[in-house]
Amino acid sequence: MPDPAARSPKAEQTRQTIVDAAMRLFSRDGYGRTTMRAIATEAGVSLGNAYYYFGSKEHLIQAFYDQLQVEHEAAAERVLGRDSRFDQRLRGVLDAWLYVAEPHHEFAGEFFRNAADPHSPLSPFSPESAPARDASIGVFRTLVTGSNVKASADLRAELPELLWLLxxxxxxxxxxxxxxxxxxxxxxxxxxxxxxxxxxxLARLPVARGLVDDVLGLVRDLRS
Incomplete structure (x- = not known):
């Protein structure tokens, strides 16, 4: 697949045309029944050209994830620029995701049935999903950093990933x-x-600190 930094405007347009064609077919025919040949035909490109940009259907879904994340980040930025209150920023970021994802709800279940397989590259926890996952956690990091939330340094460090899990x-x-x-x-x-x-x-209260430390310790242990 070509390096994103090296793509010409025409190549980028062709790539997007293939993604859009795949999304239409996934919505109409289902993920399992859609072939790369059908996607190429729908996009008006050769099968070889489709494989040049995307090595498999899974790569197309990754491109969709990445695209959705870019849209979410843009929608979230508009919210994060207005308010410093932690609760309002969190509400805005979660609502922004629902807003950008709404047009894709009809066929989202098809994707997530495949993503539920822990061995699938479509899983949000897979190495292949790392760019979209890291970008999403980055949105929550911006949320926390620019907010008025008062929390210990340890909780602040882990909060973006915990919010992503939420x-x-x-x-x-x-x-x-x-x-x-x-x-x-x-x-x-x-x-x-x-x-x-x-x-x-509540995590700031002395009586809760031990419990918070236990939770953070568990999170770190599971991550290793």
Missing amino acids: QMGVVLFWVYDDSPRQERSRRLVAGLVPIVDRLVK
């Missing part, structure tokens, strides 16, 4: 949310944010 829970709920425009997912975010805000504030 978002993964929201994503899973959203995938199975069949309410109009996924309204239940929006209510979930509205209810979760005050709880998280209170928990972070």
